[in-house]
Amino acid sequence: xxxxIIAFLDTWSPLDLVLIGQNFDRFLWGALVTLQLTVIxxxxxxxxxxxxxxxxxxxxxxxxxxxxxxxxxxxxxxxxVQTYLIYYGLGQFxxxxxxxxxxxxxxKAWWCALIAFSLxxxxxxxxxxxxxxETTSVGEVEAAKACGLGKWMRLRRxxxxxxxxxxxxxxxxxxxxxxxxxxxxxxxxxxxxxxxGRWLNGRYYLAYxxxxxxxxxxxxxxxxxxxxxxxxxxxxxxxxxxxxSVETKPKKGVAxxxx
Amino acid sequence: xxxxxxxxxxxxxxxxxxxxxxxxxxxxxVMFGLLGAWAKLSKNIVxxxxxxxxxxxxxxxxxxxxxxxxxxxxQQLINSFGSVTGLWDYVxxxxxxxxxxxxxxxxxxxxxxTFRGAILAIPKGQIEAGVACGMxxxxxxxxxxxxxxxxxxxxxxxxxxxxxxxxxxxVSVIGLQDVVYNGFVAGRSTRQLxxxxxxxxxxxxxxxxxxxxSLRLLDRKYSKGIVRSxxx
Numbered sequence: 001x002x003x004x005i006i007a008f009l010d011t012w013s014p015l016d017l018v019l020i021g022q023n024f025d026r027f028l029w030g031a032l033v034t035l036q037l038t039v040i041x042x043x044x045x046x047x048x049x050x051x052x053x054x055x056x057x058x059x060x061x062x063x064x065x066x067x068x069x070x071x072x073x074x075x076x077x078x079x080x081v082q083t084y085l086i087y088y089g090l091g092q093f094x095x096x097x098x099x100x101x102x103x104x105x106x107x108k109a110w111w112c113a114l115i116a117f118s119l120x121x122x123x124x125x126x127x128x129x130x131x132x133x134e135t136t137s138v139g140e141v142e143a144a145k146a147c148g149l150g151k152w153m154r155l156r157r158x159x160x161x162x163x164x165x166x167x168x169x170x171x172x173x174x175x176x177x178x179x180x181x182x183x184x185x186x187x188x189x190x191x192x193x194x195x196x197g198r199w200l201n202g203r204y205y206l207a208y209x210x211x212x213x214x215x216x217x218x219x220x221x222x223x224x225x226x227x228x229x230x231x232x233x234x235x236x237x238x239x240x241x242x243x244x245s246v247e248t249k250p251k252k253g254v255a256x257x258x259x
Numbered sequence: 260x261x262x263x264x265x266x267x268x269x270x271x272x273x274x275x276x277x278x279x280x281x282x283x284x285x286x287x288x289v290m291f292g293l294l295g296a297w298a299k300l301s302k303n304i305v306x307x308x309x310x311x312x313x314x315x316x317x318x319x320x321x322x323x324x325x326x327x328x329x330x331x332x333x334q335q336l337i338n339s340f341g342s343v344t345g346l347w348d349y350v351x352x353x354x355x356x357x358x359x360x361x362x363x364x365x366x367x368x369x370x371x372x373t374f375r376g377a378i379l380a381i382p383k384g385q386i387e388a389g390v391a392c393g394m395x396x397x398x399x400x401x402x403x404x405x406x407x408x409x410x411x412x413x414x415x416x417x418x419x420x421x422x423x424x425x426x427x428x429x430v431s432v433i434g435l436q437d438v439v440y441n442g443f444v445a446g447r448s449t450r451q452l453x454x455x456x457x458x459x460x461x462x463x464x465x466x467x468x469x470x471x472x473s474l475r476l477l478d479r480k481y482s483k484g485i486v487r488s489x490x491x
Contacts, residue, residue, distance in 0.1 A: 076421075076467040077460045078428035081439055085460060088446070089453030180321040187323075187432055194324055207335040211328040219319040 016206065020213050023200055030196035031217055037192065038179045041114055045121035045178075052122065053129035054155065067126070074123035079181045082120060087112035087188045113185040121178050128174060132167040133159060165236050172229035176222055193217050263458050266445040270455075273441035274462050280359050280427045280437060281466075285420065287363020292370025299375050310371065317368035323429045325365060330357040330433045358430030366423045373415035378404060380411045410481040417474040421467055428463070438462055 020027075055063045056071070074082065090096045090106055105111040136159050144158045186195035197210030263270070298310035317325070334352045341347040381404060389399040431439035438459055446455030 073460070073464065077463040078425040078439070080428045080431070081456055081459050081463065084439070084443065085453065085456040088443075089456045092451055092453040183321040183323040184429075194321070194327075197324070198327070201331065208328065208332040211324055211332060215320045215324050215328065218321055218324060219316065222319040 015212065016204075016209050019200075019204060019206075020209055023196075026196050026200070027193065027213055027217060030191055030193040030214070031221070033190065033195075034179070034182050034185075034192040035221070037110075037113060037117060037185055037190075038175075038182050041117035041121055041182075042175060042178055044114075044118040046125055048118065048122040049125035049129055050160075052126040053133060056126060056130040057133040071123040071126050074120050075127065079116065079120050080184050080187065083113055083116040083184050083188060086116045109185075109188045109190050113182075113188060113190060116184075117178065117182060120181065121174065124174050124177070125171070128167055128170050129163060132163040132170075135166065136162060165240070168229070168233055168236060172226060172233075175225055175229070179218070179221060179225065262445075262449055262451055262454060266449075266455070269441045269445055270438060270458060270462065273436060273438035274466075276355075276435065277427055277437045277439075277462075278466070280355060280362075280430060280435070281424045283355075283359040284362040284366065284423065284427065287360060288366035288370050288419070288423065291364055291367025292374050295367060295371030296374035296378060299371065300378060314368040314371050317365045322362060322365045322426050323432060326358060326361045326429060326433060329361045330354065333357065354430060354433050354435035357433065358427070358435055362423060362426050362430070366419055366426070369419045369422075370416070373412050373419060374408065376415065377408045377411035381407050406481070410478075410485070413474070413478050413481060417471075417478075420470060420474070424466055424470060425463065 052067050052070075055067050058064065086106075087109060090112075096102060096106060099106075140158055140162070141154060144154045149157065182192060183194045185192045186198060189195075191199065193214045194211075197214035200210035200213075201207065295310045295313060298306040299314075301307065330352060334350070337350050337352070341350060385403050385407075386399060389403050394402070427437065428439045431437050431443070434440070442455045442459040443452070446452035449455070
């Protein structure tokens with residue numbers, strides 16, 4: 001039974017499904033590398049972006065200008081070039097090659113990708129958070145002031161929690177962009193999902209199998225991420241949804257009324 | 260700095276390729292976006308489902324994966340089709356065509372959503388008024404929908420374009436001699452990769468800054484006579 005299925009797939013499938021099946025564990029490892037790079041850089045970038053966003057939303061020109069320059073540079077240029085700059089570029093300087101960081105970190109593709117991705121997502125998340133910090137309603141801040149909360153307390157208790165919530169829908173896009181951006185890792189020799197796909201195609205001289213398998217993997221991950229964020233939003237943003245939406249479908253036999 | 264001046268010919272040639280690539284893919288993206296928005300808003304179920312599948316796939320799969328798939332897989336597909344049917348001999352897809360086509364199709368998916376939202380934002384009464392005045396469907400599109408759609412779509416369009424122009428860098432991976440590729444080759448041969456990659460970074464920054472300014476001017480043009488509410 002099993003053998004006849006394999007024989008059938010071998011002769012009739014346009015894709016070499018048997019070969020994909022044989023290398024499935026490699027794709028799983030690749031997915032792990034992709035997820036690892038994406039998640040770690042999102043965490044590092046996210047942590048970096050919080051103080052930067054607070055600076056950007058504040059009005060200290062000496063702090064604001066360099067942060068603005070950082071976000072402008074990283075948002076205005078391709079991630080591929082940023083990664084190349086760090087991985088291939090830093091070796092140009094002798095003092096970098098002789099520093100203690102060279103051997104364990106800066107000469108390794110994985111670390112360079114991680115640094116580039118973290119800085120990139122930090123820049124995008126900073127501007128996103130700044131937007132949602134600036135749209136905090138004035139009344140909330142005034143109320144906090146009236147209650148005698150200090151500047152940091154206001155930030156920690158009032159501004160940031162609501163800013164995080166409001167940034168959530170836009171942040172889900174950033175997460176997906178980061179996952180998509182992580183394919184750049186495969187161009188600097190890392191065996192991530194796409195790297196495995198490219199390896200498979202190169203090894204067996206194929207044109208579709210590796211890329212299509214990688215594409216399906218990415219698609220599934222993206223669908224899972226967006227599903228997860230939708231659940232999260234439902235939990236966290238419940239109080240922001242319009243109330244009328246509950247009453248738009250009046251139950252049968254119950255007179256509908258609006259306040 | 261001297262090295263950059265020495266290699267400026269290659270960098271400028273690469274920049275020109277990048278600009279051509281970006282603009283060609285933009286045209287493709289706008290066409291696919293309009294087509295997709297039309298399909299999503301049409302009453303035809305097949306068109307709706309096709310458009311939904313299209314936007315899900317191109318927005319779910321990273322662009323580099325699709326570029327590689329089209330460049331290597333598309334070539335083989337066309338050639339096997341040609342050899343089976345005997346319609347054509349060996350065909351080669353150029354890197355430029357594969358890159359511009361794929362990026363165009365991918366961003367067409369993003370444009371679809373932008374245009375769909377913009378068309379939905381136009382009050383229905385205006386279209387009904389057009390029908391009542393006896394306008395043809397084309398006149399309604401040309402006189403009523405298009406001018407307002409552009410205005411509503413511009414912010415989303417600008418965002419898409421700024422992402423798209425950066426995506427063109429990925430085509431260097433399949434060997435198109437764009438600004439990244441040329442910068443990389445020059446940097447490797449002079450062993451000054453940081454200098455050259457930084458120069459490439461600056462070139463992209465200039466390109467995005469120019470786009471930003473011109474899109475803002477366009478926005479001002481299309482919002483003539485519209486009062487914007489201030490958030491303050």
